[in-house]
Amino acid sequence: MTRLQDRLQDGRNVWYGGERVTHLVKHHAFKGTIQTIDRLLSLQHGELKEQLTFQSELNEPAHLSFLVPQHEQHLLQKARAYEIWVDATFGMMSRLSEYSREITTGWYANRNHLATIAPHIDTKLEAIYKNSRSHDLLSTVAAQDLQRNRSKSDTEQHGQLRIVKKTTEGVIVRGAKTIATAAPYVDEFIISSFHKRSDEQQALANVFIIPANLNGLQIICRQSFAHENKVNNPLSARFDEMDAVLIFENVLIPWELVLVHEDPDVAWQLQQDPIASALSQHQTVVRLVSKLKSVTAIALGLAKSADVTQFLHVQNMLAELIMQVETIQALLRTAQHLATEHNGVYIPNKQYLATARNLGTVYYPKGIDLIQQIGASGLLQSPATVEELQKFPEWQPYFTASDEFDSNKRTLLNKLAWDFFGSSLGSRHELYERFYSGDPVRTYANYYNQHPQQQALEEFATSIFKEALL
Numbered sequence: 184m185t186r187l188q189d190r191l192q193d194g195r196n197v198w199y200g201g202e203r204v205t206h207l208v209k210h211h212a213f214k215g216t217i218q219t220i221d222r223l224l225s226l227q228h229g230e231l232k233e234q235l236t237f238q239s240e241l242n243e244p245a246h247l248s249f250l251v252p253q254h255e256q257h258l259l260q261k262a263r264a265y266e267i268w269v270d271a272t273f274g275m276m277s278r279l280s281e282y283s284r285e286i287t288t289g290w291y292a293n294r295n296h297l298a299t300i301a302p303h304i305d306t307k308l309e310a311i312y313k314n315s316r317s318h319d320l321l322s323t324v325a326a327q328d329l330q331r332n333r334s335k336s337d338t339e340q341h342g343q344l345r346i347v348k349k350t351t352e353g354v355i356v357r358g359a360k361t362i363a364t365a366a367p368y369v370d371e372f373i374i375s376s377f378h379k380r381s382d383e384q385q386a387l388a389n390v391f392i393i394p395a396n397l398n399g400l401q402i403i404c405r406q407s408f409a410h411e412n413k414v415n416n417p418l419s420a421r422f423d424e425m426d427a428v429l430i431f432e433n434v435l436i437p438w439e440l441v442l443v444h445e446d447p448d449v450a451w452q453l454q455q456d457p458i459a460s461a462l463s464q465h466q467t468v469v470r471l472v473s474k475l476k477s478v479t480a481i482a483l484g485l486a487k488s489a490d491v492t493q494f495l496h497v498q499n500m501l502a503e504l505i506m507q508v509e510t511i512q513a514l515l516r517t518a519q520h521l522a523t524e525h526n527g528v529y530i531p532n533k534q535y536l537a538t539a540r541n542l543g544t545v546y547y548p549k550g551i552d553l554i555q556q557i558g559a560s561g562l563l564q565s566p567a568t569v570e571e572l573q574k575f576p577e578w579q580p581y582f583t584a585s586d587e588f589d590s591n592k593r594t595l596l597n598k599l600a601w602d603f604f605g606s607s608l609g610s611r612h613e614l615y616e617r618f619y620s621g622d623p624v625r626t627y628a629n630y631y632n633q634h635p636q637q638q639a640l641e642e643f644a645t646s647i648f649k650e651a652l653l
Contacts, residue, residue: 185221187321190370195396197367197427199404204367212407212425213367216276219421220368223268223279224319235264239316248284248466249316251292252529258465258519265469274474275422275608277615278365281466283322283373287312287392289459290442292528297456301449304442311392311440320370325360325429326377326454328387344374344431345386346444353437354444356389359430366402366427370395374429375454377621380447388450390443391436399434402427408608414595415568418602418609426611461530467620468515468539474616475511475543478550479504481600485558488588488596500553507546514539534635541630544623547616551604558600565597 188208197204199212207213227235227246236244237260247264250257268279290297291312294305315322328343344358360374372393380388395402409423410416443450453459482504486492492501518535555562565582566572572579572590582590603609620626631637 185224187221187224187368188217191217191368193394193396195367195402196400197402197404199407207367211411212404212409212423215409215411215413215420216423216425217368219272219276220279220321223271226267226271227319231267234260234267241317243317245316246281246284246319248281249288249312251288252462252522254529255519255522257529258522258531261462262465262469262515262519265466266473269470269473270476272422273418273477273603274470275418275477275612276365276424277467277470277619278323278369278424280321280323280365280369282463283324283371284315285462285466286324286373286459287315287322289456289462289528290453293456293458293526296526297453300452301443301446307439307442315371318370321365321368322371322373322392323363323365323369324373324375325363325366326373326375327361328376329359329361329428343387344389346389347433349444350435353435354389354441355433355435356391356431357433359428361426361428363402363427363429365424366395366429367404367425372429376450377454379451379454382447385445385447388443388445388447389441390450390453391440392442393436393440397434397436399432401430401432403430406607408606408611412568414570415598416602416606417595417599419606423608457525457533458528458530461525461533461536464533464536464540465518465531468511468518468536468543471539471543471547472508472511472515475504475508475546475550477603478547478554479508481596481603482550482554482557484588484596485554485561485600488584488593489558489561490585490587491557497557500557504550504553507542507550511539511542511546514542537630540620541623541626544617544620544626548613551609551613554600554604558597562597562601562605565594569594569598 191207197207199210204210204213208217227244232244235247237247237250239245247261250261252258252261265281268281272279291308294308297308298305342359344356344360346354347357348355363372366372372395374389374391374393376388404425404427407423407425408419410419413420443453483501486497486501491497514535518531521532521535522529523532569591572582572594579590582594584593588596604613617623
């Protein structure tokens with residue numbers, strides 16, 4: 184087995200369909216994705232090593248997601264490392280660990296400041312960061328509470344993760360956290376709160392970084408969207424990264440892994456830490472570019488396979504998709520170019536990253552809609568398997584629409600398109616892109632409320648009236 188596959192046999196409690204999965208690498212719901220992650224990790228040791236890693240102060244190679252950026256070139260290097268992995272997965276794997284690694288890296292980089300509000304957190308973060316970096320550990324985040332009865336207060340809710348006892352060894356916690364995307368495959372979880380806790384919710388205001396095999400932690404997986412056949416299900420067979428609920432039933436978390444306990448203000452300052460936020464959001468925008476490229480590529484392929492690119496309305500739809508990609512690319516480059524130093528760390532401009540992330544919640548669903556309009560009923564005009572066309576070659580002319588796309592190529596493209604948006608995996612991704620950064624209504628409202636140019640825009644508008652009164 185590979186190093187990753189060895190790590191997955193660490194006694195973690197992964198549950199699927201009511202049964203504990205003891206061999207993830209052999210289970211139909213997980214093995215395709217594990218093979219994909221294995222392949223991505225192996226790139227760090229091949230010809231792409233220099234584009235994916237850097238030498239740490241210990242002279243060890245480490246993935247660039249662990250690099251604390253000191254100048255713009257570092258941000259460009261990190262973006263290129265993200266791009267290699269996301270392009271290799273069509274942007275379909277959102278939690279390949281760079282996002283959560285960047286949170287840990289950001290907290291580590293800002294540890295001296297954080298120690299002024301949370302004593303001893305600096306030494307904890309340094310130990311956690313260096314261990315993760317040295318062992319190339321994978322991680323994910325779980326910051327949301329389970330959906331609940333909104334007519335009751337948080338203090339009345341069953342299942343919200345809280346500390347129930349403190350001991351000399353650590354804290355004992357009970358409750359649940361979600362949505363832990365990629366939970367079965369990672370080594371560590373960052374447990375926090377997505378929203379600011381009130382003083383009455385003090386028991387819920389905690390931040391931990393814990394191993395996936397922590398004694399008593401249960402990883403409850405949703406239904407798998409994976410398929411065995413890589414030809415007829417090219418995305419589902421390789422890129423279903425799985426989502427899970429984490430259940431803690433009287434789980435002991437050692438003090439060295441407890442960053443914050445029962446402190447709403449400090450927990451929220453970690454959640455909003457400018458370095459960790461900017462570095463992690465940088466990765467999400469690189470991934471968004473890749474995913475929108477995939478949307479555009481599929482739409483263009485469908486248009487060419489049906490020989491409809493000469494029609495004006497199709498050209499308009501394709502142009503809109505291309506403009507989506509170029510808009511997010513421009514925002515990404517601007518965020519990198521306008522990066523600033525914060526507590527000794529070079530971070531991309533968060534305002535432009537926020538613009539890109541908010542637009543992504545609109546762009547992606549719109550892109551899927553345009554794929555459907557371009558592909559139309561042709562998306563349903565394919566045999567169940569590609570192999571049938573080889574078995575019955577006399578059928579092939581019926582599934583050919585243009586000179587550029589023979590029956591085999593067109594069928595493969597249709598299956599890729601359907602897997603991208605029409606399959607269970609595709610539906611999950613549309614839901615994910617709409618809500619992964621929070622309720623779009625709230626994120627847009629926050630964008631408006633926190634925008635630094637509000638006053639300047641208002642003054643610009645009133646200046647017109649002032650001039651008219653002179």
